[in-house]
Amino acid sequence: MKRQCIRVNKKKGEQVRKVLMEMGVLDTSMRIGSDEQYIYIPLTSDVDLAELSLEDIQVTEHEFKLHEKPATLENILGRTPSYEIIGNIALLESDETDLERTADALLKVQPHIRTVLAALSPVEGEFRTRRFTFVKGENTTQTVHKEYGCKYVIDMEKAYFTPRLGTERSRILEQIKDGQTVVDMFAGVGPFSILIGKNRTSCRVVAIDKNPEAVKFLRHNIELNAVTNVEAVEGDAKEEVQRYIGVADHIIMNLPHTAQEFLDTAMVVSKPGTVIHYYDITPESDLYSTSLAHIESAASKAGFAIEPIATRIVRSYSPHQFNVCIEVRITG
Structure with a gap:
């Protein structure tokens, strides 16, 4: 479509464009035109050439094309x-x-x-x-997901994975110190365990999952990421933890909805000083208190007490329900 414009020699085109932009008269909805000698800069309103203080420019008309809107x-x-x-x-x-x-x-x-x-x-x-x-x-349904320098082969129908916990996984990593032992009770394809193992090479990571397909991908991903300090364990955490009594410095309990059923199990691998990262789905009317009471009850039965460290909303799960993380330290 035709528009009023400034015609200027190509050598001065960028200088004139900047001046017109500063003056607020450059029509950014149109694509700047050109031929062998000149460029044509579309205007939104009349311009006094004296204001430009430039030679060899002319107000004229030219056929312009609209800028294509980005495909969003x-x-x-x-x-x-x-x-x-x-x-x-x-x-x-x-x-x-x-x-x-x-x-x-x-x-x-x-x-x-x-x-x-x-x-x-x-x-x-x-x-x-x-x-x-x-x-x-x-x-x-199979893909390779990349996150924080790690790669995970996933079959979405065979093992659960969500990228929405990527920031949460990185946050947990920052709490792990060199030389510590981490028990990931519901490891899936390994996003918590492998991230920790790769970045804390002196740590020991025990990654447990009951789903044989998830463990197959977990073992593949351990090799894919060249980590040697992550132990993949296939089985029910309630049974497998008997091999790791009192070893954990950190326990990851990422099993919203049913993690409560495994609190007694978590106490088996706990010791004074252990930090439990407990995930739950809770109503907005009771984000933390009931879950904390469950953790405290399980700890008490095992002869421990707890020291709450932090509580946070991880993400919205559904209307009036939230995926939360509760972190406690086991005390003697």
């Missing part, structure tokens, strides 16, 4: 869909309705995405897995 989900869909990215898979949440249109937009906007899946269920069952439906792209 908001521009394409008119809204921001609910999704998360795991490796090169985009996972749409269960409340997403227009699956195919949303998947097309994701594949267009984010070229590194190769697969779009939609969640059919929450985390469920003994092995904490989810069910998915394939929407667009490559039909697979």
